[in-house]
Amino acid sequence: MSDVGESTKDQGTVRRVDGEVILLWTLPAALLIWIAAFLLFPGFNPPMSPSMTAEQVAAFYRDPAHIPQIRSSMIVFNWFGVCLVPILALIVLQIRRMAHRTSIFSYAMLGCAAGGPTLFLVANVCWLLAAFRPERSPGLTQLLNDLGWVTFTIVVPFLIGQCVILALAIFFDDQPRPIFGRWVAYFNLLVGAALAPAAFVGVSLTGPLAWDGFLSFWVKNIAIAVWIVVMGVALGQAVYRERAENRARPDELVTA
Secondary structure, three states, X not given: OHHHHHHHHHHHHHHHHHHHHHHHOHXXXXXXXXXXXXHHOOOEOOEOOOOOOHHHHHHHHHOOOHHHHHHHHHHHHHHHHHXXXXXXXXXXXXXXXXXXXXXXXXXXXXXXXXXXXXXXXXXXXXXXXXXXXXXXXXXXXXXXXXXXXXXXXXXXXXXXXXXXXXXXXXXOOOOOOOOOOHHHHHHHHHHHHHHHHHHHHHHOOOOOOOOOOHHHHHHHHHHHHHHHHHHHHHHHHHHHXXXXXXXXXXXHHHHO
């Protein structure tokens, strides 16, 4: 009976890891969607200025060449927020595998994971609404544009929280073979520091902290893209290593 129980447990573990592999392969999709939305949205190339007047903003959204691009890019961008969910869930699963005396890190990561994708959704809905009825008054169009840009930029506290929580979880993972190497923790802290200036987007209409500025736009968005790539590699190593260990376990039992 014990052998049957162990076999069933091993099979369940393998199935769980296979599910994690499926989630892992949403990472390339998320990166491609991020790049596609970034290139397709005319408001990113170059980024719109916060100093634009209401009439200038309205003219941007009324431009016949911009309307289909904005609408389609926001639909694409919406799926980026969806693709973030399995990625963050996969990180939560890896934190649960770490050698901690408490599950607080996984719960904290789960809480942050709910905020980022939601605010991304709010931002792209605002931009989509601005282009959905471009004939509305310039003041309302500017308001929707401001809401979109500020929400899109100021989402970083949730992202910083994810980075810091993951770094702490890695530092406290004291098992002989940790899930992630220490370099992943330092990398996440570096990304968190790169994202931090964007949290102050509401204090300036010009300069590096403005939503079109070097720190709040370029550094933030490049950091997010790099984070997706690097964490994809780190998660892939962790998931496939666990998969290999679980497949080798029955052989170890037979040998014993």
